[in-house]
Amino acid sequence: MGASYHQFCPVAKAMELLDERWTLLIVRELVAGSCRFNDLRRGLPRMSPTLLSKRLQQLASAGVVERRPADGEVQYRLTPAGRELRPIVEAVGAWGVRWVGELGDADLDPKLLLWDMHRNIDHAAVPSGRTVVALSFPDVPAPHPRSWWLVIADGEADVCDEDPGHEVTVSLTAELRALVEVWRGDRTWAEVLRTGRLRVHGPEAVRRALPGWFTLSLFASVPRPPAAVPA
Template sequence: MGASYHQFCPVAKAMELLDERWTLLVVRELVSGSERFNELRRGLPRMSPTLLSRRLHQLVRAGVVERHVDGVDVRYVPTQAGRELRPVLEALGAWGVRWIGELGDADLDPKLLLWDMHRHVDHRAVPRGRTVVHFRFRDVPAGFRDWWLVINSGEADVCDVDPGHGVTVTVHADLRTLVQVWLGDLSWPAALRGGAVEIAGPEVLRRALPRWFTLSEFAAVPRPPTPV
């Protein structure tokens, strides 16, 4: 745990564990369903593996996470204490949507966006069989421009290299615009009308694609009134 605040206040005691850098984001990934180290790394692409290991060890020691080992398979599973942090994270995220200012360019990460999107696929809406969505971000450096979301049999995976399957539809987008759509600041129709997002493929699939995703859980958070 971090240094003590030497206060009996329960908020202070909780923050001795939770306010160290990256800790709450690790918990965010865990309560969102990531259990294995590589899954956690994909949801925290800018966190060093060494620091991730350290934070997981701290959370296990604090009783927030359990480490399950089955041969070479190691999973990190939230305990009841960890699961009870979900509404805390939801409230913190909703507050951030309402009161934190515009995202900077450094905050926009295609890897994190696609990782979040793959957890919000509405498999009932996606065509049967394998569906491959190719995302091409026009305003991103070449090495990070192309991503593939492979959806099949109730599962979805994110690829940063061509998986070799036929592409069902291609989404051409400005990264910032697609993040705005994902967070609920811009609707799919508005993004498509403005041309910042374009979908290439058969017409029936182009029209259906927005329904394949349920959007971020923060998309429905009411925004504060705009000052007159």
């Protein structure tokens, strides 16, 4: 745990654990369903594996996370104490959407976007068989990958930054910021399509159905505050 605030206040005691850098984001990933170390890394692509291991150990020592052997590997699961953090994570996220809306270019990460998209798919809405969504972000600076693929089949989805070699069902070409704004609920699919910041290529029926394949971010439905009225 971090340095003590030396206060008896329960907020202070909780924050001795939770305000360590990355800690609450690890809890966010566990709440979202990640349980394997590599999956946690994909949801936290800019966190070092060493620091992730350290934070998981701290959470386990605090009784928030437990390690379980499963299928020949270690999985990380929230304990009852950890599961009580779900509404806190959701409340912090909702507050962030409402009051900290500004996104810098450094906040835009295609790897994190695709990882979040892959776990928010309405599999009942996706065509049967294998469905491949190819995404291209021409504005992403090198050396970061500009091309990504979502492979959806049998109720599961995988994210690839190399061509998996399957026939593509539908293709998207987008400004990264535009698709992030759609995913966060800041813009609608229709809005960014009209502006040309997002283009969809494929059969018309598939293009029309595509938005319904995704349930969007957990925070996309958070009501935004009314625009400030000039004095």
